[in-house]
Amino acid sequence: MKKQIKTFLLSQYGWLSIISSLLLAILVVMSQILQNASQFAESYSTLLFIAFSGIILLVIFLVKTLLKLHWQYRNNVAGIKLTVRLTIIISAMLGIPLTIVFYFSMSFVHQGIDQWFDVKTETALSNAVKLVQTSLDDQTRRKLNNTQQVLKRHQEDLIHAPILTLNKIGEQLNAREISLYSSDGQLIAYNSQENIGILPTAPAPRLFQQIRKRLTYAAIETQPGVNSQHQFIHIILPVNDLLNNKLYALQVIFPIPDQLSQLATTVQVASGQYQELSYLRNPLKTSFTVILTLVFLLTLISALLFTIRTIENIIRPIRTLAEGTKEVSKGNYTLTMPIESHDEMGQLIQSFNDMIQQIAKARNEIKFGQQQAEMQKLYLQAIIKNLNSGVLTFDNHMRLKTLNDATNRILNTDLFSQVGNEVDVILNQPEYHPLNTFFEQVFPLFRKDAKPWSQQLSYDDVSDRKMLLVHGSTLPSLDQGMSGYVIVIEDITKIIKAQLHAAWNDVAQRLAHEIKNPLTPIQLSAERLNYKLSSKLEGADHQLLKRMTATIIEQVLAMQNLVDAFNEYADTPELELSQINLNDLVRDVVHMYKDPSANWRVVAEVDSQCPIISADPNKLRQLLHNLIKNGLEACEAKPQGLVRVITQNMNDHQIQLSVCDNGEGITENIKNWIFEPYATGKPKGTGLGLPIVKKIVDEHQGQIQVESSPETGTCFIIQLPKTQ
Amino acid sequence: MNTTQRLWLKALSLVVIFGMPTAQADIQVLSLNDYQVNQQLVLDATIDINLAPLIIEAVNHEVPLTFTTEIELNERYSLLGIDLSRNRVKITYESQVNYFGFNKIYVISNKRNQKVQSFSSLSEALKTMGTLSSFYLANLADLHPNTLYTIKIRVALNQWKLPTPLILDALWKSDWQLDSGWHQTQIQSPKSWQ
Incomplete structure (x- = not known):
């Protein structure tokens, strides 16, 4: 330890101490020579030369040190500002007293020398000489x-x-x-x-x-x-x-x-x-001035150099700390700063090193935890994203936090842009008005006991009514409280419809089996009765027989049609896809409705850009017939009924087929169940025309929606993929 | 102290010394003659030492002046056709001029032979100091006839022997730069040497 201190002092202050001591000794000798050791006067010039050279050497060292400090200041080396500040302060503290002492020393020396040669002394000496001579x-x-x-x-x-x-x-x-x-x-x-x-x-x-x-x-x-x-x-x-x-x-x-x-x-x-x-008065003043100046310069420069070196040694650990802090702020936690001393600064650096290691360890653990959490989050996000069920979460302030694609799909909306907004803000926007009913039903279900709940709800979006099974629960927080809400939405419309479809299939099969089979004997029996008895009866009886058998036959035919319609709805044969020209198909079907005597018209407005598509022509023909018939029935009350069948090439993947009438339109309420079987509002209808249309569209992987208003009538807009 | 150091000190003392030369002062070797007496080579020389008022004032303030006199006898010879020179005799001595205000006398002290001589005036003292008469140089028996010999003499004020405070002044002010430089003469080898 002592050896280290000695080596440190020698390396840091050795040369400076040696030069300063040597120069001081030289100046002391010079002063002695000047005062009373004239026998060494021959060495005076050599000593003067060495002293001047030494001072110049110290000045060079000082300039070099100051240039180094200037360079460090310009390059913003860590700790340099503190070094410069302390150097200036201590230099001022040293320089000002030294200068004052130098000034007064010079004054005293000059005054002292002048006082040696005052008039009284000279006169006394002169008188003494005269006295002795006399x-x-x-x-x-x-x-x-x-x-x-x-x-x-x-x-x-x-x-x-x-x-x-x-x-x-x-x-x-x-x-x-x-x-x-x-x-x-x-x-x-x-x-x-x-x-x-x-x-x-x-x-x-x-x-x-x-x-x-x-x-x-x-x-x-x-x-x-x-x-x-x-x-x-x-x-x-x-x-x-x-x-x-x-x-x-x-x-x-x-x-x-x-x-x-x-x-x-x-x-x-x-x-x-x-x-x-x-005689030597002025040379003495000059010589003392020179020596005092040299002593002043030696003291000042040595003090400055010692000060700067000492400050640098004191600041070095701080500089090390500053550089270390800078590195740590950049994220380098692998740094280990060297400990050059075993004093308080050394302990501080050691503590800093320990702290960095602890931070690095904690940071790694946090990083690992974050990675784990991130993985969990991604895992959950992937699961949620790929869920067919919609998932919505809200915080305590009913702000939308997360949702998945399925939510948008089920609710037929786009809520991603609303993440972070409160529900009230979202629902106040016109495009999200359809969600009002949904959330009005859902939020009251979050009870204060925070128990999960499930509820089947119907949801009417713009184009369709959906059956939703909604599960709700509150989200726990770290303080055992509640941090928000989660809503899971399952679209069970298809399941319901499938169940309904299965039921209707069953009904149709029963109808076909239980009803249709007896209809033919009934019809044949009626016809036979008419045939056998019409010749035997006359007058009113004949007319009654004829009318009653006609009624029986007519009703049997109606029942057969009804049963056929059910059969058709319940039957789910495979599509027979072929490449068809939709425009030609539309023209063919429309052509069948050419009746100049009628008070209605069916027109085709085809887009010549419509390409050949892959579809079942028979099914599409049936679809068109059903929609045209529906349209003609809707505009029966109109003096100039018009049904337009429009094709339009939408994009590379879809074409649009629209059947629009100029009837009185349908209400919003009807629009929600218009495609459900046997939901007709017409007295003559079977209630299966539009469900069959919906079924054909679904079989072609298409979509159908209804736009209706009393002014413009009703449009059934079908979007079909170009290829299946 | 070598010439470089002297120049250094001159340059450095510029910042603290503002004196300028006041008057022309010099030392001149007026005559240098050799002759033989009893087979001995002796010389006579007359040196004019002219002091500036500044130095005279210093002397009158009892500042001692030390003059260094250097006398050399060199022999020229030829080696393989190359002319060379070697020193045969070299004499260096110092003379000091003092003034005693109490007695109002100027005293010359010859440090070589320890002779002291008093004068009532400085010019008389300097004249005596600048006069070399029958100064023994060498024995003729030690010299070679038909060889070329030269005598060189130089007198200079020794500034380093001045009182210490004056040294800086003396280094800078030309009044104190008193040096005759080398004055030389060639000895004509007389036949009597043979």
């Missing part, structure tokens, strides 16, 4: 006077006995060194209190020139080595040998008192340093 000059002057006085007293002795006299003069003057030279610089005699064995230093040639001009020399000099500790008073006096006309030079060196010498040295050093520093 003191030394006074010392020199006094030494010169003393020397001159002593020389005046011992001048003769000095010329004749220089060695002894020099010793004496030296003792009297308390000189450190005294020597006598000839005018050409030859040493004649000397005396020294310190270094007896060492020859004295000869005066400079220019001083001998001065002596030759009989001029005295008195000055404070410094011994070679330019060490102020070795200053001395140097006096040279000309000594005239008037007898021999020679000139000598007496050199006397006096030590300066230690206290005065030390004071003079101190003042001299201070003055020298002050002079040097006063």
